[in-house]
Amino acid sequence: MKYLTEIKVRGYHADFYGHVNNARYLEFFEEDRWALLESKIDLKKWAAKGLIFLVVNINVNYRTAVAVGETLSLTTRLEKIGNKSVILKQEMVLESTKKIAADALVTFVIRNDNGAMKMEGDILAEIEKLR
């Protein structure tokens, strides 16, 4: 598993309790999702076709508090392709201890103007690239 994103945790990432705030984790995960998508898929071609990614569910476990000064490494991989949705598995690892700080299952659909598309044909072939 190659880490795509590395983040040095700064004081402005943490909240009053000295830990990275819950909402900020989602930004870190989003950063790594875009890094993955961009490295595998021609997003401009998708946009030109009116296709957008829409996250419909995020299920995130906060496992270890992340302190200021730590470095986080992130991974995102394809977990499951459903009928009309895709699940990504994301992990955030503390570089110092290799412990998992947080992990998340992120479910998204691909939409055009007519709604969520079936995972078949060209769309499926593109999504398979995320493996």
Add this chain to the structure above:
Amino acid sequence: MKYLTEIKVRGYHADFYGHVNNARYLEFFEEDRWALLESKIDLKKWAAKGLIFLVVNINVNYRTAVAVGETLSLTTRLEKIGNKSVILKQEMVLESTKKIAADALVTFVIRNDNGAMKMEGDILAEIEKLR
């Protein structure tokens, strides 16, 4: 169900896609959790005893895109008291249509220096106030 928090969605809440960003929803939900906790529990007394709330899981469904200019109303209620954890159910409703924009199950524990506490005695009595 009384709405504790009302948020007018501004341009800076939305992202490039014109919708409220996934991470920002968590801030809105956090705002309403604190509003609830503060209205029911003496948080200063808790802090003095070294007790902290620690969110361990958030499971959020993004149901309807939220556009700039909309007003959101939020509710938080006690869903379940477990052995050492508590689940809150949070909803974010679009004022114009009364549709649910997003809902979330948020699991937290109460910790002191020795770890997560059992839901019994004084702690349980305090948590019951969240009903």
Add this chain to the structure above:
Amino acid sequence: MKYLTEIKVRGYHADFYGHVNNARYLEFFEEDRWALLESKIDLKKWAAKGLIFLVVNINVNYRTAVAVGETLSLTTRLEKIGNKSVILKQEMVLESTKKIAADALVTFVIRNDNGAMKMEGDILAEIEKLR
């Protein structure tokens, strides 16, 4: 001076140092700018004409650290109308002590597709409403 916006400072607003973070102040000020603009100007009519507000300079003084639990009251007033720009003066007051937590001069221009517009005629009349 009527306070348009009131903000209760939460743990997620503060950073590691226990104070509201520099960047977050700008969100609080932005909130109050929109509240003012919206209360005085028909922004939909402006958007239909292709007119946008563009901030070109912010000069912010951080005067008193703002702690979690404080309530902030914000004001925004017209400071100066220039040839092609407008300066707003914004203040953020701690409710408990009435001390100024921060103040800012915010310079913006009104743009259409041809660039920044002169402050004259209809545009000037609209901006005068911000007094």
Add this chain to the structure above:
Amino acid sequence: MKYLTEIKVRGYHADFYGHVNNARYLEFFEEDRWALLESKIDLKKWAAKGLIFLVVNINVNYRTAVAVGETLSLTTRLEKIGNKSVILKQEMVLESTKKIAADALVTFVIRNDNGAMKMEGDILAEIEKLR
């Protein structure tokens, strides 16, 4: 001038108007300030002595709108050492065109429990390292 920080602009950095939001710029600048401080000064030693950096003024010019997909390069350099304060000059450059997206003068003081310290002796020697 060495660029310390590079940021790829994502959809979640931009606001409804498709540009990086005013408040987010301050986070980008803060990222680069910490990168500089950390590369030149032993911040742990400072913290152990009870010394903190406190930003008292930010004066930021927004020069060019920054679109999603752009890469930004940041620089921070020492502009001026005052009696009890220091001014840093920060620039954010669009990699594609080398245009300045934004620049800022950031004034900070070094505080201990007795207030802002004079720029002399050890403190001054440390600050001189930022040149």
